[in-house]
Each structure stands twice: as structure tokens, then as C-alpha cells.
Amino acid sequence: MSVSLLPSSHSEFQLKDYWEKFFQKRKAPFEWYGEYLDLCHILHKYIKASNTILVVGCGNSKLSEDLYDVGFTSIDNIDISEVVIKQMTSKNRTKRPEMTYTVMDIFEMTYNDSTFDCVIDKGTLDAVCVNSGQETIDKVKNMFSEISRVLKSNGRYICISLSQEHVLNQLVAAHSQGWIIRVHVVKCVGEKVGVASALPVFIFVMTKMASPAIQIFEYVNEDEKCIRCEDDAGIIEFVRNCQQYALVLHHLGSMHMEEQVCLDLWSGSNNIEPRFTLRVVDLPKKKALNGQFAIFLVPQGRETNWLFSSSAGSTQLAESAGYERLVIVTLHRGHTYQSLDKVKEEISTKAMELSQDSLPDRIKCPVLSLAEGVGSRTVLLESSSSSSGGFVVEESQDEEERGLVRRLVFLESPHLAQTEILMINKSDGASKRKGKKGRQHKNGGKLFDFSELMFPYHKLMLSSLALIGGEEGGKRGRNPTGAALDILIVGLGGGALPMFIKKHIPMVCQDVVDLDGSMIQVAIDWFGLEADQIVTGGEGEKILVHRDRGKLNVIQGDGVEHIMSLSDRKQANTLYHVIILDVDNKDAGSGLSSPPLSFTTPQFLQAAKSLLHPNGM
Template identity: 45%
Template sequence: MELLPRSPGEFGSARYWDRFFRQRGQRPFEWYGAFSELCPVLLKYVRPRDKVLVIGCGNSELSEQMYDTGMCEDIVNIDISDAVIRQMQERSASKRPKMSYLQMDMLHMDFPDAHFQVALDKGTLDAILTDDEEVTLSKVDRMFAEISRVLQVGGRYLCVSLAQAHVLKKAVEYFSQEGWVVRVHEVATSGDKQQFVLPVFVYVMTKFRKIPGSALQILEICSEEQDKPLRLESAERLMEAVKDRQHYALLCSQLSKAPCGEQLSLDLCDKASGRPRYTLHVVDSPAVKPSRDNRFAIFIIPQGRETEWLFGTEEGRRQLVASAGFGRLVTVALHREQHYEGMASIQAELSGKVMELAPPGLPARQQVPFLSVGGDIGGADSMAL
């Protein structure tokens, strides 16, 4: 059964989607982003009394799950495909009387101005914005203009996306130039069942009245749902921050599948300032025969000793991992301008992140040792190697 479009342009065709949903049948189709993963972000921006518009709803279960969990009930779902709208009307009519499904083109919506508090888009922008051709960009401009028209001032456009560079650029530039507040959330994944290597993001565009002559832009990123937003100075910097997180996800995926032939380096930044707080090097030792207890360890370099040969050079780190006797060692350098409470707080701060760099075959719930040598580690005694 062939469900893929013959060309990217078919993603905007009602005929294609009618055929797609007829052939797929009743099975829900989710691009990405499970409800359990999206829920912490959605709860921040969707209130129970909000009137919510879901754009390009397809036969996703997202609206149904929002309704059934009590997040919101006044939900209007639209899609260009008449086939899927009829399918969803049959599925929800008796169970969810306050929720509606309408066949409608999002480029020409029938709703009055300022009718909704929230517009929700899960994968629709990604499907429409397939290239940088003028026809495509014009269609997206029309989509954004219609979303802006039907949202109240203070309303939120929530867009679930894989944040391809051209998609993110278009969304951020359009809405920031319109005077909206732009915030990008990275969605925390459940881990094992992640469908895509790349992380899922939610763009949150909050509508403000545009002030003539004002060049003020408010651009923020949240790396995790509980984080305080980090304010960034430009659209370019916001896009770089998203790209950094995508590269990190790719790196973690590669490290989880195979040993790394070369030493890999990355910075973990302070959540408040965005400045580097830890510099990590991932070093594998093919000479070590792996066993349950020697697959993986973390080595904290005493503060102020990060430039020594053993810690600051590739050859030195190779000797360090061989001496430590682990298949993979992650060395952690502490930055001199940062403050650290001690080994226990460093371990607590790093434990989640360093486990994302674990080697393939590491048993579940394996306790990973934190190692060091004598010296000052943020004012606490170090562990002996």
C-alpha cells in the first residue's frame, strides 16, 4: 500500500490526504510527539476554558487525549481532508460532545477574527513547508496570517515540529517581526521508544499588538519543560541553540550504537547564563575487554588542572582511560569562572546528562562510578582513582 506522496507538493492536496486516510483506515497517524511527552508543555499554555483550534488534525489522537484528560474541551479541529473529518466525527461525536471536526482549508478559514485563545499545529507546518520555493513560502505566509487573524491578543500558536532549519527560520522570523513573543521548547522524550533521532520541539508564539517602529524582539528557549526560559539576543542565536540541541541528540544516538573512533568533545552550559559550565570528552578504549563493571565511568578533573597533559590532550586522555580500565570514559573539566558546591552536587547535576553518553550494551540501571584524583573539586574531597 503506497501512502507516500509522489511529490512534496501533494502534502497540501486534499485529494492526497483523502486517499491517505482511506487507505490507512482507522489507525491513528502520529507524525511525532507522544501525548505523554507533549503534555508538560501543553499544560503551560492551554487552559481548561480556552477555545482551541487544531490545524490539520488528521486522525491524530492528540485532541481526544487533551479532551479526555480534562486539559480542554472546547476544541475545534479542522483538516482539508473530508474523508478524515467524517472518520473523526464518527469516532468522537458521542464521546466528546463539546469537541467538533470541520472540513476546512487553513489558508482560508471561516472563523471570525480573534475567535480562539490557542491554535495548535502538530506537524502541519513541517508538512507544508517542504522547500524554499516562492509558491511554498507564499502559502506559509497565508497560513500564518490566518492563524494571526483568528487568535486573540495574548493567544498562543503552539507548533509541534522537528525544527528543520528552514522551517524554524521561517516561523521565528515571521512572528518575531510581527512583534510576537517567540519561545522554543525542547520536548523531553521518554527515551527507549523514541521514533526519531532528532528531538521534537514546540514553538510557542504569543500574540502581542505590534508597536509601529519598535524593533524589540523577545526570543527564548527552554531545553526542558521545567527550565526557566533562556532569553537570546537574536533570531540567529535562537536557531543556533536549536541546532546545538539537534547535534547533541545525533551525537547521543551515535554513541549509543557503536564505539567512537575519535575523541568527542562537547560543552554543557549553565542554564541561567548560557555560558559553558562543563567541558566533556568522550574517550573509548578498544583495548579494554568489556565486562559488567568496566564499561563506563565518569572522571571529574580537579578544578584548575584541566590544562595538564593527562587531562588536556588527546594522548593524555587515551592514557587516562587505559589506566582507569574502562571501555568508555567521559572526562569532565570544570570551568574556572563557575562555582561548584562539591562532588555530590556535581554528580547530581551531571548524572542525567552523562548517562545519555553511555556506550552500547550498558545494562539497565547500571551504577556508573564517578572517579577523580586528589585535588580541589569545587571545595569537596575527591574520590580516589
């Protein structure tokens, strides 16, 4: 497309002089809203061969000619440009004698009321609605009024548009009452279309109803299913999502991405969780030793692994794979995935849309994975609480195939495990525990393996005990009640860290504070928590009296309030050797993943310091 043929500003679209010059310059049809092959499978659903059809702002598009040639012969075409009408009349007078071309202003059409079964508008609205100014709005209303006037009852106004924001708002607002609105997004067979290739083309089908009270809003998804919306906001959201996706594809196709891009793919049958998440990772060409493009499928249950859930991990994975662009595909809970081949079939088209424009057509794209299948995930419990929101307890195969890993996942951060613990067979547990019977809860006949911490940061936290100095540290700051080390942990989760300490560091007396009573019960029922005492925050002082070695005390309450309260009382027996904050931050906008900002204020830090022994941490 020649750049000189495009207007220098949007307002030129509505000027008659612009279109006269445009058609004088360009003799060939100008199909920037899609070819007939792109549009016909949608148009044929809504018009019949016997219909009387009006094409407004026809220009020199071949759309009317193509419709005529497949049997739609009752077509009137109008345009403001005398030049184009003269061209098209001359071209079609002999080949298509029943089709007419007339110079006519869409704002003052001379047809009688209720003349046509269908009005087709291919880009004319976009040419008229150039901005959101009042003068433009008045023109658009006039145009819609004329179209409605010449349409029969139950007739259809089919508008083919790029649907920019100001156009979309006017189009939907004008037809929200007394019309059925249905929207299709056009899938182009050949080259990308639109004034800019990043803009998708939409077909709005608006059916004029006899009753002005009727309000029906629908869009057609990629599976050709018609989705009913509650109001016009659903239509607007659908269009904007399509536009944003097209813009992302445009950038991905034409450039190397410095930052990773994530896209969610939703299933029409499940609107709670996406079916897939696609993360696009680009590498410099010099590091791409194996090719241009590949797909990596993350087995179910592995999505919380650092390698797949973080930007740094994904970069490391891409470097190991050795492709210039790697699309990492994550499968979500709440969906069924039959087999690896079925998943490949589902994602192949969308994943290939994310490839570079330079990728050869029909190339066979490698699909990489850590396992032969799609993996498996068993959801044991799905619930919610007022403090933690939705959460699940689930199991999947351990990466090293030692057994099953049980996880606690908060659905606000579905790719981040709050707790992980290895589940082992009874025989393995018996040998590890030298004959001790492991405590069994809702564990399917397996044992909780408390011999290993699954999270590296938990191991780092426990290194603080070595810095205290063991028994020597106890001499420097031992409580008179006899425990060598006193630890306060804020944040229980599933209790993996406190249970490791209880099993393997018997000199320690632990106080664990958690706000969520439901989560304390989940830790007991599903993760084998063995608490010696459980009290509410107001009764927290009760556990401070008996500080025996190996005790694990759980306090239900606010961690900040608990520490501030203990600090205010300044009790001698409330000193701790170590205070650990293991609390996630649910405020994504704060910039901290942990802890919440309330744990970082000078007042809180001073209170926490006052509860520590002189050599405490």
C-alpha cells in the same frame, strides 16, 4: 514505524493524495511529534479550560482527545483529509460530543476573524513548508495569515515542529514583529520521537499582540528558566544547538566512535566559561575489561595535565580505566563546586545521555577520579593584555602532593598551561638552597622552587646545551666578552625556563624576548623572575655590550623583528650558541600549536642561522 508509511520526498507531505493513502493504511494514531505525556506539561502553561481551541491539520492524533479528557472541551479540529475526519468523527461522536471535526483547508478557513483563543499546530507547518522555494514561502505566509486572522488579540499560536532550517527561518521571520515568541524543547518520556530519532521536537508558543512594534524572543532552558534573547538570532541559535546535541547523542548511542567527542555544558549564570566539558572516549570491546560505561572526574587544577587535555592522553586514561566508553568530565574555572556528590548529581543525567543504547536501564554507573573530592583551584590573578588576551594565574595542589603548583594559563587555550612552577614551604626552600634566601614576591609566604622544570619539552630543549659541549663548545665559539654560552630565548611566559637556567647553569648568558610587556610584569610579580636588565626592542643593542656569565636580560619586543634586526646589523658579538623558540601559536587554523607561522619562513630561518655560532643550534 513502517518505512512504507513515510514519504519518499519532502514535497509529498503537502499532497492531499498522500495523506488520504496514509490514513487508509494506518488506523492507529500516528504520534511522531510526541505523545500527550511528552507535551502536556508545556501546553497546560499556555491554554485554559475555558479557551476556544482550534487544532489545524489534526490527522488521527490523540492530542485533541487527551486535551478534551482533562477538561479542554471547546476544541475544533480541521484537516484536509476526508478519510481522517470521517474516522475521527465516528470515534469521538459519543465519547466527546462537544468536540468537532471538519474537512477544511487551512489556507482558506471559513471561521470569522478573532474566533479562537488558541491555535494548535502539531506538524502541519512542517508538512506545508517542505523547502525554501518561493511557491512554498507564499503558501506558508498564507497559512500564517489565516492563523493570525482567526486568533483573538493575546491569543496563542502553538506550533509543534521538528524545526528544520527552512521551517525555522520562515516561522521566526513571520512572527518577529507583533508577537512574543517563546521556544521549548520537548523531553520525551518514552521512545525517541521525530521522523528521525536524531531530530528533537520543539514547541513554539507565539502570542499575538495588539501592537505590531512588540518584539520579544525567549527560549526555556533545561532548568525551566526563561531566557530573553536580544533578537531572533538567539532563538535560531538555541534551536540549532539543541539539534546538534541531539544528533551527537544519536550517533553516540548507536555506534562505536573512532574519534573522541567533546561537549561543553554551560551554566545559565556564567556565559564566559562552560561549567563542564565532557570528552567521550571509546575503546574496542576486547580492551574493556571492567565494563561498558564509566565517568571519570578530573579534579580541579589537573585539567592541563597531558592525560586529560589531549586525545592521546585521554586514550591512555581510558585504557587504564578499562571501560568500553569513558566520559571524562573537566571542571572549569570561574565556577563553584561544592562537593563530589553535588557534582555527580549535576552531571549524572547528561553523562548518561552519552552512554550506549545497549547499556541496561537504571544501571549504576561508576564515577572514577584521582582524588576523593573535586579538587581545588585558587585564582590569584585574572587579567588581560592586548597581546595575550585573557589570562589567569592560579594555584592547585601538586599531583605528587609536594606543595602547590602555580600556573599561568591563557584563556584562549584554557586546558594548556603556559608556565608551571612548584611553590614550597620556606623550610623546604632553605634546605634546598643551602641557606640562601629565596626571592619572595606575591607568593603567600612560600618560595619558588626553581630546581625542577615542570614541562618535559623544556627539559628536551635544555639537552641542546649538552650537544654544544659545555666549555669545549665555548672554546669553539666563545664570545670575546667572556660568557661560555650565549642563549637567545623567544617567549618568556612566566619565566620558568630562564630562571632554571639562571639558577643551575651559571655559565650561560641569556637574552629573552617577549612581545607582551604585561606578561613580563606578571613573570616578575607572580613567578619570581629575576631579570638583570629589561629593555624595549628598540634598545636591545644595549644588552649586547656586557655579556657576563649568569646574566638574564629581558627585551620587550617582537621576536621575529628582533632576530631580523640583529641579522641585518651582522654584529660579531651577537652570535648565540643556542636559539630557543618557546612561543605559542594563537592561530588555531594554521595547524601548528607552536611556533607561529612567521617563525617558519625561509627569511626568518636564514636570519636565525646567521646569528648562530658555527656549532650552534
